[in-house]
Amino acid sequence: MPKFTQGDVTIDVDEDGFMLEPEQWNEEVAKALATTEGVEDLTEAHWKVVNYLREYYLQFGVAPMIRKLCKETGFKLKEIYDLFPSGPAKGACKVAGLPKPTGCV
Amino acid sequence: MSKTPEELLQIHYHPPKHDWMDPSIDFEARRGTWSYPGGVKSLEYLGLPNPREWSPTDEDWKLPPNWQEIVHRGFKDLLTKYRSLRIFMDCCVRCGACADKCHFFIGSGDPKNMPVLRAELLRSVYRKDFTTAGKILGRAAGGRALTIDVIKEWFYYFYQCTECRRCSVFCPYGIDTAEITMAARELLNLLGININWIVEPVANCQRTGNHLGIQPHTFKDNVEFLCEELEDITGIHVDPPINKKGAEILFIMPSADYFADPGIYTFMGYMLLFKYLGLDYTLSAYASEGGNFGLFLSRDTAKRLNYKMYAEAKRLGVKWILGGECGHMWRVVNQYMDTMNGPADFLEVPRSPVTGTVFENAASTKMVHICEFTADLIHHGKLKLDPSRNDWARVTYHDACNPARAMGLLEEPRYLLKHAVNHFYEMPENTIREQTFCCGAGAGLGNDENIDMRMRGGLPRANAVKYVHEQHRVNLLTCICAIDRAVLPTLMDFWVPGVRVSGIHELIGNALVIDGENERTTNLRGEPLHGEGEVSDDV
Numbered sequence: 001m002p003k004f005t006q007g008d009v010t011i012d013v014d015e016d017g018f019m020l021e022p023e024q025w026n027e028e029v030a031k032a033l034a035t036t037e038g039v040e041d042l043t044e045a046h047w048k049v050v051n052y053l054r055e056y057y058l059q060f061g062v063a064p065m066i067r068k069l070c071k072e073t074g075f076k077l078k079e080i081y082d083l084f085p086s087g088p089a090k091g092a093c094k095v096a097g098l099p100k101p102t103g104c105v
Numbered sequence: 106m107s108k109t110p111e112e113l114l115q116i117h118y119h120p121p122k123h124d125w126m127d128p129s130i131d132f133e134a135r136r137g138t139w140s141y142p143g144g145v146k147s148l149e150y151l152g153l154p155n156p157r158e159w160s161p162t163d164e165d166w167k168l169p170p171n172w173q174e175i176v177h178r179g180f181k182d183l184l185t186k187y188r189s190l191r192i193f194m195d196c197c198v199r200c201g202a203c204a205d206k207c208h209f210f211i212g213s214g215d216p217k218n219m220p221v222l223r224a225e226l227l228r229s230v231y232r233k234d235f236t237t238a239g240k241i242l243g244r245a246a247g248g249r250a251l252t253i254d255v256i257k258e259w260f261y262y263f264y265q266c267t268e269c270r271r272c273s274v275f276c277p278y279g280i281d282t283a284e285i286t287m288a289a290r291e292l293l294n295l296l297g298i299n300i301n302w303i304v305e306p307v308a309n310c311q312r313t314g315n316h317l318g319i320q321p322h323t324f325k326d327n328v329e330f331l332c333e334e335l336e337d338i339t340g341i342h343v344d345p346p347i348n349k350k351g352a353e354i355l356f357i358m359p360s361a362d363y364f365a366d367p368g369i370y371t372f373m374g375y376m377l378l379f380k381y382l383g384l385d386y387t388l389s390a391y392a393s394e395g396g397n398f399g400l401f402l403s404r405d406t407a408k409r410l411n412y413k414m415y416a417e418a419k420r421l422g423v424k425w426i427l428g429g430e431c432g433h434m435w436r437v438v439n440q441y442m443d444t445m446n447g448p449a450d451f452l453e454v455p456r457s458p459v460t461g462t463v464f465e466n467a468a469s470t471k472m473v474h475i476c477e478f479t480a481d482l483i484h485h486g487k488l489k490l491d492p493s494r495n496d497w498a499r500v501t502y503h504d505a506c507n508p509a510r511a512m513g514l515l516e517e518p519r520y521l522l523k524h525a526v527n528h529f530y531e532m533p534e535n536t537i538r539e540q541t542f543c544c545g546a547g548a549g550l551g552n553d554e555n556i557d558m559r560m561r562g563g564l565p566r567a568n569a570v571k572y573v574h575e576q577h578r579v580n581l582l583t584c585i586c587a588i589d590r591a592v593l594p595t596l597m598d599f600w601v602p603g604v605r606v607s608g609i610h611e612l613i614g615n616a617l618v619i620d621g622e623n624e625r626t627t628n629l630r631g632e633p634l635h636g637e638g639e640v641s642d643d644v
Contacts, residue, residue, distance in 0.1 A: 015160075062317060062323060065364055066365075102305045102316065103316030103398065
C-alpha cells in the first residue's frame with residue numbers, strides 16, 4: 001500500500017494519492033496533501049471549499065455534486081479550478097481527504 | 106494528461122517482428138494504457154478470490170500456487186456451460202473482417218487489439234488444453250502453453266476491450282468478441298486479477314444499491330437539491346416519490362444522473378416529463394442504479410446486481426419498470442437476464458398509462474427504455490414541445506454501443522431529437538447505428554490512469570464528431586448512456602474542443618412546454634438562451 005509522507009504526516013493513499021482512511025484526516029494532512037496539488041498555501045478561500053467538502057462528506061458519505069458545491073460555497077466552477085488546478089473532484093476532494101469516486105463519473 | 110493529440114496521432118500499423126505467441130508486456134513503460142487493480146476491501150466485501158495488494162508493474166502478481174489448475178478448471182466450466190463460447194473458440198477462420206473495425210486497433214495500431222488476435226490470446230490456450238490437435242502438435246496447431254506472461258497479457262488486452270461488439274457486426278460467423286472478453290475476465294477474476302474501477306462500483310452497488318456508494322439519505326438529498334434547481338429555472342415544483350409502495354411504475358436510472366455533470370440535467374428532464382404526465386411512479390434509494398458493472402467482472406456479479414432491481418420492484422409492488430438513459434444495463438436486461446435471473450413474471454407487461462400502448466417487446470423483462478416510452482408519447486401527440494428553446498444547440502447523436510447493438514434502439518432517440526431540436530446532423534453512416542464507434546471507455550475502462558488508451562480508443566468516434574463539427578458547426582454531442590456522459594466531455598476536449606455533451610431527456614426537458622411554468626430564459630443548465638449555435642461561457 002503506498003504511503004504519503006511529508007513532515008510529521010504519514011498516511012495511506014491510493015495510486016493517485018487519495019486518502020484510503022478518510023477518518024485520519026486533519027488540517028495538517030490537508031496542508032500536506034495540498035502541496036501535491038500544486039497549492040503551497042491554503043488561503044481562506046481554499047479552506048471554505050475544503051471545510052464544506054469535509055462537512056458534507058461526514059454527513060453524506062460521498063462527495064457533493066459539483067453544482068451543489070458551487071452553490072453552497074458561492075464559487076463558480078472556474079474559481080474552484082483557480083483554487084485547485086485539478087478541479088473539484090480530483091483536487092479539492094483529495095485535499096479534503098475524500099476517497100476518489102468510481103463508476104460512470 | 107500524459108500525451109498530446111499530436112503524440113497520440115503517431116500511430117504505427119506495422120506489426121512487431123517477434124512472434125505474437127511470445128508475450129511480454131512492460132507495464133511500467135505502458136503507463137496510461139492500463140487500469141489499477143481491484144482493491145482489497147472491495148474484493149473482500151464481494152467475497153471474490155485472492156484479495157491482496159499488488160500492481161501490474163510488480164514482477165510477482167501473488168497468484169495462488171495452483172493458478173494454472175484454477176484457470177483450467179474455470180475454462181472447462183465456461184466451455185461446458187456456454188456452447189456459444191466453445192463455438193467462438195472453434196469457428197474463427199481468421200478472415201480478418203474484424204481486424205480494422207476495433208476502435209482500439211484503429212487508435213493504437215497494436216495488432217493485439219485486432220479482435221481476431223485478441224480472441225486468439227485465449228483461443229491459443231484453448232487449443233493447447235482442450236483440443237486433440239493442440240495437445241499433440243502444440244504451437245504447430247496454434248496451441249500455446251498457459252504461462253504467467255500469458256496471464257499478464259490477458260490482463261493487458263482484455264482490459265483494452267470495451268465489449269462494444271462493433272467487430273461482431275462484421276464477423277461472417279457472428280462471433281461475439283465481447284463474450285470472449287467476458288470469458289477471459291471471468292478466468293482472470295478467479296485468480297484475483299481485475300481492476301478497481303470495476304470492483305469498487307460493484308461492491309458499492311451491492312452495499313448501497315448504486316455504483317457511487319450513495320446511501321439513502323444522500324440519495325434523497327441529491328434528488329431534492331436537483332428538484333430545487335429545476336424549480337428555480339422552470340417555476341415548476343417537482344417532488345418525486347422515493348420508495349413509494351404501490352406506485353404503478355418504478356423508474357431506475359444510472360446513478361451518475363443524480364450525481365455528476367452533465368447527467369444531472371438529464372435527470373431534471375426526466376423529472377419534468379413525469380410531472381407533466383402526472384405519472385404514478387416512484388424512485389428507489391435501493392434500486393438506485395441502472396448500470397451493472399458486474400457485467401464487466403463476472404456472470405455471478407452481473408446476476409447479483411440485476412437481481413436487486415427486480416427484488417426492489419417486487420418489494421414495492423409496482424407493475425413494471427421504466428429504465429433511464431443507461432447503456433450496458435440494457436445488454437444485461439435484454440440479452441442475459443432471462444436465462445441468468447429468469448423472467449420477471451411477477452410484474453405485468455408494461456402498458457403506457459398515457460397512451461395505452463402495450464410494450465410487447467418488454468413482455469419478459471417488464472422494463473421499458475425511456476426513449477421508447479417518450480417516443481410513444483410524441484407519436485400520440487401527448488407532448489407539447491418547443492424545439493426553438495434548444496436553438497443554442499447544433500446537435501449530433503452518438504449511439505451508445507449497447508442500446509444500439511444489444512437492443513436495436515436506433516430510431517427512437519433520433520425521433521425524440523427531431524422533435525426536440527431544430528438543428529440535428531448525423532455523423533457519417535459507418536460510424537452510427539449498428540456501426541457506432543465506442544466512446545473508448547466503456548466496460549469499466551473510464552478511469553484516469555487509462556487515459557492514453559481512452560483517447561486512442563475514442564479517436565474514431567471523435568473523428569466523426571469532428572466531421573460534423575466542421576461541416577455543420579455541431580456543438581452538442583447527445584447520447585443515452587451515463588458512461589458516455591462521463592467520458593465524452595474529456596474526449597471532446599482532447600480531440601474536438603468546442604463540442605459539449607448531453608443526454609436526450611435534457612433537451613426534452615428544455616423543450617417541454619408545461620402549464621404554469623415561468624417564461625424560460627435559460628436552459629436546464631441555467632445558461633441564457635442565446636441565438637442559434639451560441640453557448641454561454643458562464644459556467
